[in-house]
Each structure stands twice: as C-alpha cells, then as structure tokens.
Amino acid sequence: MILHPALIMLGAGLLIPFVPNTLRKVFLILVPVVVLFASYQLQYGQELTVSFINNMELIYLKVDRLSWIFIFILAIVSLTSNLYSYHVTSGVQLSAQFIYVASSMGVVLAGDWLTLIFFWEVMAVSSTFLIWVSNNEEAKKAGFRYLLVHFVGGNLLLAGIFIKVSQGQLYITELTANMDLASILILAGVAINAAIFPLHAWLPDAYPKSTITGSVFMSCLTTKVAVYCLIRVFPGLEILIWGGVIMCLVAVTYAMLANDLRVILSFHIISQVGYMVAAAGLGSDLALDGSVAHAFSHILYKSLLFMGAGAIIYSTGYSKLTDLGGLYKLIPGVAILYFIGSLAISGVPYLNGFTSKALILSASSIQQYPAVELLLYLATIGTLISTCLKVVFYTFTGEPKKDYKIKKVPVHMYAAMTITAALCFIYGVFPDLLYNRLPFEVNYVPYTFDHVISKIQLFLAATFMFILFIRTMEPKDVYLVDADWFYRKPFVYAVQYTSDMVVTIQESLGSVWLKGINSTVPFFRNPLRKLNFIFNDMEIPDNYDADHYRVSIGMIMTVVLIVFVVSFLHLNI
Amino acid sequence: MEEKKLILTFSVLGFLSILTEIIVPVDYHPYYWWHAFIGFDYIFGAIGGVILIVVAKWILFPIVKRDKNIYEGSNEE
Numbered sequence A: 001m002i003l004h005p006a007l008i009m010l011g012a013g014l015l016i017p018f019v020p021n022t023l024r025k026v027f028l029i030l031v032p033v034v035v036l037f038a039s040y041q042l043q044y045g046q047e048l049t050v051s052f053i054n055n056m057e058l059i060y061l062k063v064d065r066l067s068w069i070f071i072f073i074l075a076i077v078s079l080t081s082n083l084y085s086y087h088v089t090s091g092v093q094l095s096a097q098f099i100y101v102a103s104s105m106g107v108v109l110a111g112d113w114l115t116l117i118f119f120w121e122v123m124a125v126s127s128t129f130l131i132w133v134s135n136n137e138e139a140k141k142a143g144f145r146y147l148l149v150h151f152v153g154g155n156l157l158l159a160g161i162f163i164k165v166s167q168g169q170l171y172i173t174e175l176t177a178n179m180d181l182a183s184i185l186i187l188a189g190v191a192i193n194a195a196i197f198p199l200h201a202w203l204p205d206a207y208p209k210s211t212i213t214g215s216v217f218m219s220c221l222t223t224k225v226a227v228y229c230l231i232r233v234f235p236g237l238e239i240l241i242w243g244g245v246i247m248c249l250v251a252v253t254y255a256m257l258a259n260d261l262r263v264i265l266s267f268h269i270i271s272q273v274g275y276m277v278a279a280a281g282l283g284s285d286l287a288l289d290g291s292v293a294h295a296f297s298h299i300l301y302k303s304l305l306f307m308g309a310g311a312i313i314y315s316t317g318y319s320k321l322t323d324l325g326g327l328y329k330l331i332p333g334v335a336i337l338y339f340i341g342s343l344a345i346s347g348v349p350y351l352n353g354f355t356s357k358a359l360i361l362s363a364s365s366i367q368q369y370p371a372v373e374l375l376l377y378l379a380t381i382g383t384l385i386s387t388c389l390k391v392v393f394y395t396f397t398g399e400p401k402k403d404y405k406i407k408k409v410p411v412h413m414y415a416a417m418t419i420t421a422a423l424c425f426i427y428g429v430f431p432d433l434l435y436n437r438l439p440f441e442v443n444y445v446p447y448t449f450d451h452v453i454s455k456i457q458l459f460l461a462a463t464f465m466f467i468l469f470i471r472t473m474e475p476k477d478v479y480l481v482d483a484d485w486f487y488r489k490p491f492v493y494a495v496q497y498t499s500d501m502v503v504t505i506q507e508s509l510g511s512v513w514l515k516g517i518n519s520t521v522p523f524f525r526n527p528l529r530k531l532n533f534i535f536n537d538m539e540i541p542d543n544y545d546a547d548h549y550r551v552s553i554g555m556i557m558t559v560v561l562i563v564f565v566v567s568f569l570h571l572n573i
Numbered sequence B: 001m002e003e004k005k006l007i008l009t010f011s012v013l014g015f016l017s018i019l020t021e022i023i024v025p026v027d028y029h030p031y032y033w034w035h036a037f038i039g040f041d042y043i044f045g046a047i048g049g050v051i052l053i054v055v056a057k058w059i060l061f062p063i064v065k066r067d068k069n070i071y072e073g074s075n076e077e
Helices: A005-018 A021-040 A065-084 A091-109 A113-132 A137-166 A181-193 A202-209 A212-220 A222-233 A238-257 A261-282 A285-316 A332-346 A352-366 A370-396 A411-429 A449-468 A490-525 A527-531 A553-572 B002-023 B040-064
Strands: A047-052 A056-062
Touching (some): A005 A021, A021 A091, A056 A113, A065 A212, A065 A411, A091 A113, A091 A212, A113 A212, A202 A212, A202 A261, A212 A261, A212 A285, A222 A261, A238 A261, A238 B040, A261 A285, A261 A352, A261 A370, A285 A332, A285 A411, A332 A370, A352 A370, A449 B040
Antiparallel strands (some): A047 A056
C-alpha cells in the first residue's frame, strides 16, 4: 500500500484546528513522523492516478529519483520545523504550516500539470496565512503583497498549463527544447517563485514579517519547490545560468547592507537559490545533481539559521543588528548552533554546504563556464562575510546594545536546532549518504586536499578583509529600496493616475454632453415655434403643449359618426 | 589593539595555508590555470572581499538607502 505523504499532511492540516489543544501537540510530532515514514518508503517508479473530466487520468503521485530526494528532505524539515514550533497553539497557524508542507509535497509528487497547479496555488495561499498570523499591520500589508505577487506567478503558470493541456500535453515533461509561448509562461510563473532577479523582492519583503516559526517553514519550501520545477522542466536552459549568477551576486551584496537578521537570511535564500538555478541551467548530470544536493543542504542549514534567528528574536524581542550584541554570554547555545549553520551556508569543509556547492562549481568548470565558476565563488565570499562574520560579530560578540530581558529559549527549540545542526554535520562528513540518492549516478569526491585547502584559504582571506573593513561593515538602520519599489511606488501612482484620468475623462465628457443637451433642448421644446410663419396669427407657447392644438372629443366623435353614417348609407345603396 | 591582533593572526594563518599548499604534494585536476595556482584562493578571497565590500557599501548603499517610511501614505493597500 502506498501512503501519500502530501495527502496525510493535508488531512492533518484540515483537521488540526478542530482538535483539542493537548491533542494538537501529539499531532505536531506524530503527523510529521508518519509523513517521514511514508516518504522514506516510497519506491522509484510508483504511481497513483485518478480519473478526471474529459477522460483525463491525473497522476497525483509519481516517484522517481528526483522527486524522492525532494520529498525526503521536505519530510525531514517538516519534522524539525514542527518540533521547533511545538509551543505554537494557534490552530490557524498550525493548519497553515501543515497545509503549506502538504502542498509543497503535492507539487513535487505531481505527475501532471493540473495536479501541479492545484497544489501550487494552495501553497501560495497557505504560506500567506503564515505571514498574516503575525497579526500586525505590517504583516497584513506584506501578506497581501506576497499573495498578489504569487497570484500573478500562479496565473502565468496557469495560462501556460492551460495552453499545454489544451494541446493534449497533460503530463509534466521537460520543456527546454520546446520554448513556445506556453513554456515561457510556465517559466515565468516558476521564476517568480524561485525569486529570480528582478522578480525576487517579494521574498525579503514577506519572510521577515512572518512569525518566527512561520519563517522557518517559508525559508525551506516555496523557492526550493520552484528549483525542483526548474530541474524537472527546464534543465539546461542557458538563461538560467546567468539568472542564477546575477541572483547570487545581487543578493549577497544586499545582504551585506541589511540590518535585520531575517532580512539578511532572506537575501541569502536568494543567493543560495541562485547556485541551484545556475546549476539547473548548466544541465549536465553533475550540475543537476549539484542543484538537487544544494537544495537538500540548503533546506537544512537555512532552516537552522532561521531557527537561530527566531530564537534570538524570541529571547530578546529584537531582530536588528543595531539593537543586538553580546548575546554569546546570554544565549550561548543559540550562538553555537547559529554559528554552525552560518559555517554550513558558507561552505566550510565537513559541513553539508561544502559537499553540495562543490558539485556546482566543478560542473561549471567542466562545462567550460569559467566566468560562472569565478562569480559563484565570489558570491561564496559574500555569504561568509554577511551571514557568518557580520551577523556573528554584531549579534553575539561585543556588549549588549539594549537592556534585554532575556526570555528562556524552550527546550524543543534547542532540540530542533540541534537535530538540524547534527544533520548538517552528518551530510557534510558522509556526503555519500546524499550522493547515492541523487537523480544521476555521479562519482564525485569532494574531500580532496586541493578542494579543502582552497576553501580554507578563501575563508581566511575573507575573514582578514572583514576585520580590516570592520568599521565600514557597521550596520546602519535604514531601509534598502529593492525591485518591489516598482510595484509599491510608481505602480501605485500609475493605478491612481489612471483611475483619476478615467474619472476626469468621464466627467469632462459628461459636462460636454450636458452642455450639448442644454443648448439643443430649446429647439425641441416646441418645434411649431419654428413654423410660426404658418401659424403667424396663433399664439404659440414656448413649451410644446399637445392640448393646445387638440380638438375637442365631441368634435372627433361627430366626425366619426358622420363617417360611419355615410359609409353605412353607401353600403346599403 | 584586538583588531591588530586578529589581523596579524589571520595574516599568519593565511601565510601558513599557502605554505602548506607549497609543501604538501597536491594532485591537481586543473580545468583552468587558477586551479593549480598556489595561493590563488587566498588572493581571490582578499580581492573578492574588497570588491564586494566596496561595491556594497560605497556604490550600492548610497543608491538604495531610503527613509524607513518610504512607503507610508502611498495608499498601496
């Protein structure tokens, strides 16, 4: 019997608001454990289908090497993230996070376009609730912006899918070689979710506004599911290589300027997804394995980093570097676990970021893209400087900048972070655990002396430069304008001006029309006045009055009677 | 003072890492010249770090920094 992980999670998500609070705690752990088991027992080649309208057979579960590894990591992170959010009691939030994981799994397991778009839209809506449950004005507005952007993306995808399905292509296939209108629409829809520059600004706008537990889920799901779609549908599409490289560099540069912990981490989601997008664009077996492996690693260390940032915010009530400092003495456990995550994202040897990033860099060399290799390598320096050195230095070292009333970080949060950090180590030390499950069988050895010494040298030099420029790197509490400015400022004004213009035109036309009527009406008040040369001896009123010209009823009746009598006499003769 | 100590430490560590690369026989599989260039990663890390910091702090920052209330009153909702 095949257990469908997404349907189990979806059922639990729909049920959880209605179960008592104590039972919710059991649900929070038990359901992800069952889902992890269900995911692990899936076998390559398994399929589940259901009949749909017009004799269409939908494939709502299709397992191959690519979908298996994504489902497996989504199930792992679902367990750790739910453990992290063990203190959450809000039924709406728990339901949203369950349905969000379920829909992400649904997209990954979908074998046809209709199943994919269904779960895709559920993913957008459920994740929006994770922003709204923050329950403040900023989150409300950010949630609406997030939803609008994702509806645009979803509709582009839907339009592409509509064309594909109407052409009889119901099942998800590779579209790289067939870039027609439908494929371009599908690519645009997926690119928005993958936060490809310049369609990325929704991410650092929305994720930091979510609850501390909500942002852990968000950091793992939407963009990685989009990467999965790019790997499945558009492998080897050259534009993705450069799209990925630009994402990497723009995001790390922004992250160096950002001041809020979760904004910095959000920019680093974009930069890391940039590696995956570039690798999907490279399209070789090694590159695609690299993209999958990096998504797998990224989900682990990024969730660890967001958990760490969440624990800092939970504990201190502050999220900006300009308000933080000296936390190593106050919450050393969180500091160590965050530091492990930041080393992992920076690609330090013996942590999982190293083993996955190396595949992508090697693939770009082998495929003769030296500029791609060097630019991605440059982004690694930026990742180390901002996520690791800058955050650690300004958050954990020095003296506290505020008078914190430290709230004790709950044990379940530590447990979730420890498990995730341990997984970062395990997959870093034993990369074959992951490599053996990747879509293509590639024999890659990451731990060679030159690989390790290269990374050590890079990190030593970057750290040296960070210390040298320590005063320049001082965070500033200002707002950093991004590509969302275009739809938050000029677009808003454009809508306002367009509506004002329409109203002005309507009013102007109305007044012209009114003037025309007013000037024309006198002519039609009494047309007989224009004929007064005929009735020159009659008194003609200004306004037409029918009674004025009407003869009496008695006269009419007399005429009728005369006509009747004459006709009658004529007929009798 | 602490800054100077750290700078000195990382300079020495950098030097040692390059020395290690010189001493230990490495079986390079170069696709480009920089893969077998001793100390390339240290030089790249240093130059790359400066480029990123300069571009971020001195070029991008003045362009993108705005007042925190930039979107207030724009009726965006």
